[in-house]
Amino acid sequence: PVIDDVSRIAAAGPLRTEAAIDNVGSGEIGPAQVVDIDNAVFDRANDALRPPFVIRFLDETHFEVLDNTGEPIAFRTAAVPPAPGIARDAEGNPVPAQESEEAKPPKLTTVLEHDPKSGTDVFPTPGGDDFGFRVRITGRPKAGDRFRIDFNTDGTGDNRNALALSDLQRKPVLADGTSSYTEAYSQLVSRVGSKTHELDVNGKAQQLLLQQAEERASEVSGVNLDEEAANLVRYQNLYQANAQVISVANKMLETLMNAFR
Numbered sequence: 001p002v003i004d005d006v007s008r009i010a011a012a013g014p015l016r017t018e019a020a021i022d023n024v025g026s027g028e029i030g031p032a033q034v035v036d037i038d039n040a041v042f043d044r045a046n047d048a049l050r051p052p053f054v055i056r057f058l059d060e061t062h063f064e065v066l067d068n069t070g071e072p073i074a075f076r077t078a079a080v081p082p083a084p085g086i087a088r089d090a091e092g093n094p095v096p097a098q099e100s101e102e103a104k105p106p107k108l109t110t111v112l113e114h115d116p117k118s119g120t121d122v123f124p125t126p127g128g129d130d131f132g133f134r135v136r137i138t139g140r141p142k143a144g145d146r147f148r149i150d151f152n153t154d155g156t157g158d159n160r161n162a163l164a165l166s167d168l169q170r171k172p173v174l175a176d177g178t179s180s181y182t183e184a185y186s187q188l189v190s191r192v193g194s195k196t197h198e199l200d201v202n203g204k205a206q207q208l209l210l211q212q213a214e215e216r217a218s219e220v221s222g223v224n225l226d227e228e229a230a231n232l233v234r235y236q237n238l239y240q241a242n243a244q245v246i247s248v249a250n251k252m253l254e255t256l257m258n259a260f261r
Contacts, residue, residue, distance in 0.1 A: 009162075010155075010161055011155065011158075011159045011160075011161050011162035012152055012155030012158035012159060012160060012161060013031060013032065013033075013034070013152055013155075013158055013160035013161055014034050014037075014042075014151065014152055015031075015032035015034060015049065015133055015149060015150070015151060015152055016032070016149075016150055016151070016152040016158065017029045017030065017031060017032050017135060017147065017148070017149050018147070018148050019145070019146070019147050019148075020145065020146040020147070020148070023141065023142070023145040023146065023147075024142045024144075024145065025057070025060070025139065025140050025141035025142035025145045026139040026140050026141070027057070027137055027138070027139040027140060027141030027142075027145055027147070028137070028138050028139050029055070029135060029136070029137050029147040029149075030135060030136040030137070030138070031135075031160060032133045032134065032135045032149055033133060033134045033135070034132060034133045035132060035133060035134060036130075036132035036133075037132065038132070039130070039131055039132025039133075041131045041132060042132060047151055047153060048151050048153075049149070049150055049151040050068075051067040051068035051069075052068055052148065052149065052150040052151070053065055053066070053067070053073075053131075053148070053149040053150075054066040054070075054146055054147070054148050054149075055122065055137065055146065055147040055148075055149070056144070056145075056146050057114070057141040057142065057143055057144065057145045057146075058111065058143055059142075059143050060114070060116055060140050060141065060142065060143075061113060061114050061115070061116065062111050062112070062113060062114065063111070063112055063114055063137075063141070064110050064111060064112070065110075065112070065122070072110035072111075073110065074108040074109065074110050075108065075109060075110070075112065075125045075127055075129045076107070076108060076109075076125070076127030076128060076129055077107045077108070077109050077126065077127050112125060112126075114137060114141070116139065116140040119136055119137060119138035119139075120136065120137050120138075121134060121135075121136050122135050122136070122137060123135065133149075135149060168180070168181050169181050169182045170182060
């Protein structure tokens, strides 16, 4: 179907990120990139992010992620396997730790770390918590600075999807990342044109061979009625002439025979 309402074109990204207007630090939040639309936080039926997230910095290197009630969300810390124990046998020699020893379960924390120099990818967290999108914070936020992540309900002033779509014509995403759509299309047109020309030349050559074969077959087995009729008249005249010669010869022989009697 034809879309006649431009508001139905999904030119904007599904999530919107913004910094609070009263932030005092130099921190910045990048655009959110959705990687899993089936994640539970996406309420696609109502076009909502549940809950919307607010990132609140405690200082330049630590922050919390708040839910829609303003409470910090607890995340898992990375599970750290226990250090290998140094067990000893009856003679005092060290032996390997038991293989049945399991890693300690991860702890929970509401405080995450930020690297002001290189920036921080908020999700997934070090403990593996993931909400189906990626967002990056850079710079040096100050304590109390906030950044909000919410569903991009109206998509005003946002054309990220359209730009990402237009970038596909130059981005190498085909042939194991070695060719763009534009390059692949040009190569396809070139191959089709070359193959079409090749088939056209071969077709004409085969047609010429067929014509020559038909002419040779006609020369061997064909009958020209006009030529055969002329030959028939010529043979008939020769027959009549030969008949007259024979008749004259018979009369001459008969005359000679009578002369010697």
